Amino acid sequence: MSASDNCLFCGIAAGTIPSEKVYEDETTVAFKDIHPKAKVHVLVIPRHHYRDVAELAQEDPAELAHIVGIAQHIADERFHGAYRLEFNTGEDAGQSVFHVHAHVLTGEVMAE
Incomplete structure (x- = not known):
């Protein structure tokens, strides 16, 4: 698959859409979620579109x-x-951006 021109996360991975990156390498980018659900909430995405x-x-x-x-x-x-x-897969599971992304939630003791 290739990058999608209208994909938000493809734009973040390419650097054309700003984000608060916490990690990046040749295949992967990690950035802070704009609506955090924990003290630390980072999204990790591949640069390649899936x-x-x-x-x-x-x-x-x-x-x-x-x-x-x-x-x-x-x-x-x-x-x-x-x-x-967490990975949300499909609209009914809460996936709102259809570019695979892992939610890393940490920074505090979490309830079940």
């Missing part, structure tokens, strides 16, 4: 593993390593 985590897992499982590693890195830096990792 619709959702199921498509990413099928097309590039190594990138999915890399995203999980970045989540751990963020939690290690910002809160003794504990974190919640």
